[in-house]
Amino acid sequence: MNAIVDFLGGDIVVTAIVKTVVAFAALLLTTLIVVWAERKVIADMQARIGPNRWGPYGILQTLADGIKLFFKEDFRPRTADKWTFALAPVLAMVPSLLAFAIVPIGDHITIGDRRIDLIVADLNIGILYFLAMGSIGVYGVVLAGWASGSKYPLLGGIRASAQMISYEIALGLSLVPVVLAAGSLSTVDIVAAQAGSVSNVSFFNGVPVLEQIAELFSFVPNWYIWSQWPAFFIFLIAGIAETNRAPFDLPEAETELIAGFHTEYSGIRFALFFLGEYVHVVIISAMAVTLFFGGWGGPKPDFLPWIWPIGWFVFKTGLFVYLFVWLRATMPRLRYDRLMWLGWKRLIPASLVWIMVTAVVNTEGVSRNARLVVFGILFVIVLFWLGKGDPRLTGAVTPQRRRVHGPS
Amino acid sequence: MNIEVVVFGVSFVVALGSSIAMLFAKNAVHVALFLVAAQVALALTFLLQGAYFIAAVQIIVYAGAIMVLFLFVVMLLGVDRREALIEPLSGQRTIAVGLGALLAAEIVYVAVKGTEFVIGGRGEDALVTINEDPGNVKALARALFSDYLLPFEATSVLLVVAIVGVMVLARRMGHEGFLRETTEDEGSEGAETDAEVPA
Secondary structure (H helix, E strand, O other): OHHHHHHHOOHHHHHHHHHHHHHHHHHHHHHHHHHHHHHHHHHHHOOOOOOOOOOHHHOOHHHHHHHHHHHOOOOOOOOOOHHHHHHHHHHHHHHHHHHHHHOOOOOEEEEOOEEEEOOOOOOOOHHHHHHHHHHHHHHHHHHHHHHOOOHHHHHHHHHHHHHHHHHHHHHHHHHHHHHHHHOOOOHHHHHHHOOOEHHHOOOOOOOHHHHHHHHHOOOOEOOHHHHOHHHHHHHHHHHHHHOOOOOOOHHHOHHHHOOHHHOOOOHHHHHHHHHHHHHHHHHHHHHHHHHHOOOOOOOOOOOOOOHHHHHHHHHHHHHHHHHHHHHHHHOOOOOHHHHHHHHHHHHHHHHHHHHHHHHHHHHHOOOHHHHHHHHHHHHHHHHHHHHHHOHHHHOOOOOOOOOOOOOO | OOHHHHHHHHHHHHHHHHHHHHHHOOOHHHHHHHHHHHHHHHHHHHHHOOOHHHHHHHHHHHHHHHHHHHHHHHHHHOOOOOOOOOOOOOOHHHHHHHHHHHHHHHHHHHHHHHHHOHHHHOOOOHHHHHHHOOOHHHHHHHHHHHHOHHHHHHHHHHHHHHHHHHHHHHOOEOOOOOEOOOHHHHHHHHHHHHHHOOO
16 A cells, blocks of 8 residues: 555645545536436426436436437547547536636545645635636537537537637636635635624724624625625626526527537537536536635534535535526527627626726725625616616617618 | 656647647647647646646636637638648748747757756746745736836737727728727627518
8 A cells, every 4th residue: 555655656646636536526426416406406497397217306317318328329420520529528528627626615624644625726826727727618619519510510619619708708807806805816715715704804893883783793604795796796697608508508509500519419429518518517606606605614513523514515506506507497598699798898897897996995905895895886886877878788779770681 | 756757747748749740730720729738738837847827827828718719710711721832921941940940059058057047047946935935926926016017018008009900900991981890780780680570
């Protein structure tokens, strides 16, 4: 045993390998459950039963589907580019899996006298790593569209790349205020900065009556959702758009593109795209929890103190996954020009404004949360005003129509 | 066996192999992909040296943003036609050989001289100590926004000028001499016109 450990380069390396394997297995298992849960929840919302044949409540359905897809014929069009066609599904899935490395799923556990942090890698550039993996993830969809060698996948791939690049900017910008507030790019530091309660953090310090009122809210945790909620909403919208799911599922719009970039994919390669999408959903949910909802933070009873943070993290992430499913079941798809309009003309300017607000407020220090709340309200008023100005958002004003072509 | 040696070996092989493959690949998309692989491998070597920020930026900016745009252009312009072997710039091969030799000489010189050029002459372990005390990102930010503020701002102005210039050049002029919105108006109005036609 020691010989193997030394061969691999000491116990740091062994710990890293074990963490990686455990995280990988856990993430894949979660994904399988999420696929099943989505089918069950959507079925419930549509007054159906959903999968119920294999296992209790049909929980093994995803496994059955996986086995089916594994044995299905692996079809490839004659016009397809052989290597790129094979590479694309892998590129769609692997970056999402890798992004999980910087998500802290719990505090730490102690085995023997060794302290093991429940995160695969606490990088001091964690947020940048998350964005880097997101930008690599674009390749899977783009290459799938191109390599399939047929029309609809190409259209889907081009749509997807335009959408993902546009919303990646908003996603990246929405993380900047959080980084500014926490003063660190490390996800562990960001979670640590959200520990404690709101009344500890100079909410109304020095103000006589309000100080006492703030004391009453000492049970409220100091999560960034309170002070950074505009950033949170931008992150959520951009995150949903990044996963290419409803209402942003234009790259795979069945009615327009015959499923878009994965039209020509079948069997295990399609399964990789499918799994990649769900891993992405889990990652975006986990990042939303980590950045805005205190990560693994929560009440910690004495009984098994290490398991509670993991439980809180899984619970919060599960709520966000539910939100994703809920949106898919209820939201209609955006039209393409509105998608671009929302991304470039609203989300990106809005996040830039919010970055400036956070930066200005952060430099002055005292009672910054109170000021952030005020600025947040101002921000929404500005947004509302901007939205009102555009007839296409409210629909109150009929846009001026010019007959460009067609019979008059 | 040292794990760093393994990581270096893998990234070295990938970077060099994909760079060579890039030169010989026939398909423009494959060339772009080999370039991406080389850039990711380079990012790994940056990580290995403790330059975390540069590694992340290398992936976000080069492998992520710029190469996706490359691919986009290559895909939209059609890559099925093989590039004709006519060189638009005369004598570019001679210049390329000369510049390549210069770069090789530079690399050899730096390698022979050792680490005194690296990290401002602070030696091999400079990054390790910097990473421990103010942290990689903080140290870089301090340098960028204090000592090198003017070059930094000048570069960003240069980029903005380039973007504005491209937009002015690429947009078609309308009949009244105003810049006409080409993409959004035509796209949406076309769709609305279609929707208006009664069944």
